Amino acid sequence: MSLSEPIPGSTIRAVHDDFHGDLLEVSMGPHHPSTHGVFRMIVTLDGEVVVKLKPVFGYLHRNHEKLAENNAYLASIPYTDRLDYLCSLTNNWAYVHAVEKLSGIEVPERAEYLRVILGELTRLINHCCLVGFLLNDLGTSFTPLLYSLRERERMLDMIEALTGSRMMCNFMRFGGLRTDVSSEWLAQLKTYLDTTFARYLDEQDALLTGNEILLARTQGVGVLKSDLAINAGITGPMLRASGINYDIRKVDKYSIYDRFDFRVPLGDHSDTYDRYMMRMLEMHESVKIIQQAIKDIPEGPFIDPKAKNRGLRPKAGEAYARIEGPKGEIGFHLISDGTGNPYRYRVRPPSLINLTVLEDMCLGQTLADTVIILGSVDIVLGEVDR
Amino acid sequence: MTTFPIITLLIIAVITLGITAVALFLKNIIHCSILLAVSWVGIAAFYLWAGAEFVAFAQVLVYVGAVSMVVLFAVLLTQRKQLDLEKLTGTVGFRELGKLAAAMVATVLVIAIATTPLTGSFDAINEPVITVRDIGIQLRDNHIGALLIVGVLLTVALLGAVVVASAEPKTEE
Amino acid sequence: MSASSESILEAFPLTIRDWLASVVPLDWLQWLILSLIGIVAILTVFGLTFAFTTVTERKLLGRFQNRLGPNRVRIFGIRVFGFFQPFADAVKALTKEDIVPAAADKVLHFLAPCAMVAFSLLGFAVLPFGKHLSLLSNIDAALLYFFAAGAASELAIFMAGWSSNNKFSLISSMRALAQLISYELPLLLVAVPAVLMAGSLSLTGIVVNQGGDLGILNWNVFTPWGFAGFIIFFIAALAECNRCPFDLPEGESEIIAGYLTEYSGFKYALFFMGEYFGMMSLSGLGVTLFLGGWQAPCAALAFIPSYLWFYAKLIVMILCFIWMRATLLRLRMDQLMRLSWKFLVPLALVNLGTVTFWKYTADWEGGMLVARWLIAIALVILPFISLGKVLSSGLGPRKYRYA
């Protein structure tokens, strides 16, 4: 199934071979400390080198899409929180974006600004979480992970004060947001980003980016060639780590992203270290976007009063809309037949599609590297299995 | 080390020989190799009894530390699927050959034991206690040649191993 | 240190021991009692240190990570910041069910933890805890004995890994063997300079050699070869007792708990006891070789008994172990081997060169003394930098372009 030819030197040969000795088939099973959830890899090892890797997932399948077909449009917004449970606001935004495109609902200015702020805040949460988990897989006994989680807790507390729940926000509605965002909340966010979060970023940078062991363990490991990345449909920081300039915020210019100036970092070596640095640099950019958005956010309605949320019946038709989620391009493809329930409701999960190239990256690497490569792909099983 | 009467010598001998005998007749090969390592500790006990600490600790360090690992690695990597042993040792001729070799080794050992003049009585071991410093001086003065040759030999072997290990197979890019 | 200036505390443990021994009539029985008291003393002191090291480790790790360590264990209503945790752990370890896998090799599975603890305890026999306090002080090949005792612990790890009949344990015992063997060499090589300077293999001789009027400046660690030796020793000791940057045998994120996977209950606790005893005996050796054993830092402080100085330095070294564990990432297997064979062993060999230079230029004075120090420092730093460049060639933080 792998799209590219096997890496020269990795010996693809029979598992049971009396002369060379048997290959060891190890199941890093659904119940493994570093698979970020219920995900299984059947790894065939020649000594420590990986010869074959078969990912097995589906343990967290909750029938999300069939459920949405039997629910009203409004009722499936809380279910999108549970897709990628680390960043529920961007899931909401992607779904609401698709429904607005399907039924032609307008979104007022202030709502657009607030959506950008919350979307970028979720990106910060996801990236600082990922950096922590990646380094936890590398073996530090939880230290960088707990620094990241401490910052994430502060951000989640702010989101809880706004939306009512830390991770299951259910905050976006067709045509805007559920409630308005108070100016004190925005001021509190601004001071937090300028002081505590900035210090966290510098600390994490100093603690890890120059660390010799991290360099040795991640540079040159799990290389994903750019042509394979494009063919496999990889999106998000993984694609940009392979040096391809494709960020949907710049390509589609959806919502009001054209008003903010921010840069998109690109990697040259497309290895695990680049994927890790992509997330670190994107965090700096997201902080810049939020500060610009807070500076010139207009007054006005937080939701389009004419937009009908309850009992929405969009006219028959079909729409696909996508946004740049923290893990890549998350898109919703909705087909409506005029009734209250969507006829077809399809989610484009970036984690699952980024996962398809896991074997190509792990061939020829050691068992310890497969764990970090899986960590750098940044998957959340809720989104992979849906 | 205080000198010990003859009884302790017998105890050590019995224990060591017992362990080696058990090691020979066990079915599980891993158990045999580990019991072999324990018997080397028994031999170190002989040296301790005789008051030669340096040799005893060297024996434990070299044999129990490193050689037992080599034995275990060898046993581990050549683990045959439980083939029956007769088929392996081939025709009857090998068995005869085996007996002959054993006999020759036995005669050599017996001659060696018979010809070595044993020092006076067993119990009163009162030769001067040799400290490590004396061993060092002896090595430096009388056996300097042998010491240098062995040193160079070991270093060459070590560096050879490092070079062989470090030269990754060319196929890996 | 003339006997008269000694404080009564210095010889206090000895007077108790001799008084207890004098009670017994027969002389060989007296010899038995003397050694038994010594053993019991070491076991209690280092057993309690093991218990409280586990809890200090968890509390310090917590504090490193901005959280509180365990503070819930309560005996008769007193909480003492959680320092009763080891007793709770002991009870838990004893009461937990001891599961032995069906296909496991029962005999080896049982023997492995016992062997592990036994071998790591052997090392304590020769460590000079105080001026008079050393169990086997009359052995003159003490250092060789120490390494002989340490070398056998690989056997225990192999037995554990092989007998659990579990793929992950097998991989991890292979890793453990390779790691322990390859890090024993730098450990030995770096101990040789201290022996060379002291002129004897016995550890008490090495500690006495580090005495003298300059106090702390006499310690080996404050000479160029001593400092380099101490760093290499520290790295090798980390690897010898499977501590953090080298805890590959039980790398949690890769092969779960490695050779400990199939152990539970008291055997699991025994393994940890073995690991901590190994850590304490190795840091004890480090203190003896480089940090001046039981020597007080300066003459004025000599009234504090010598065994307290040894214990303080031991605790400082254990805290450094914990600090490493809280910060450093884990190396990959081949990098770990490359670090030992291509970096630590060559540096240790060069260190031998610097110490011979240091010994034969002992009588340089004045201007020549400065030259001696500079040459020695150069002999230490230059190979470190060049080998470091070779080791980390092609690795380094990168500049990123923005689209």
Add this chain to the structure above:
Amino acid sequence: MLGTGILKGLYITAKNLVGSYYSSERLTTIQYPEQRAQLPENYRNFPFLVYDGEDAIDGLRCTACKMCEKECPPQCIYIIPERDEKGKLQKKPKVFDIDISVCMGCGICAEVCPFESIKMDHHFEVAQRNRFAGLLLHREQLAKSNKYYHSIRPKEATAVDESLAEEKRKAEEKAKAAAAAKEAAAKAAAAKAADAAKAKTDDLEEKKN
């Protein structure tokens, strides 16, 4: 030079170690049973029914319109309206069950409820011994007073009370206006009737004369 990165890392962890002893910025642990975190006002967990006045069941604002039952995504609300003796639907729920083992606390019921009667609660210690009976909350357990609602969500509760009061006032005005209009209409009708009657009597007189 090799090792500087590691030393920088060690410095950072040491700084955190020392920092955690004095700066509350770093040490954020809350000892849960003894100390409790202050819940933000918008925090939502499981729904509850608001009742005015003293009696829990009569004062319920809920009129059993089943709007929340229809809109609830996991369908975990079950309502049976009250019926009086003649079987006519009353504006009161006889049975109002919420299965909080199914409810995911999304707050859509509170959003769509036209009568401000179901709101999201702050009470999160809901563990029960029995999974089925224990977690199926009935009308009695769900009903909580408006005073409690004010205690957990002061801003929102006051806004709701004002809107209810304002609605009541508008309703009374409409009722008064309607009443006034009715009287006017009645008067007008009466007046018309009177004119008609007068007109009829005039016709009679003209015919008579």
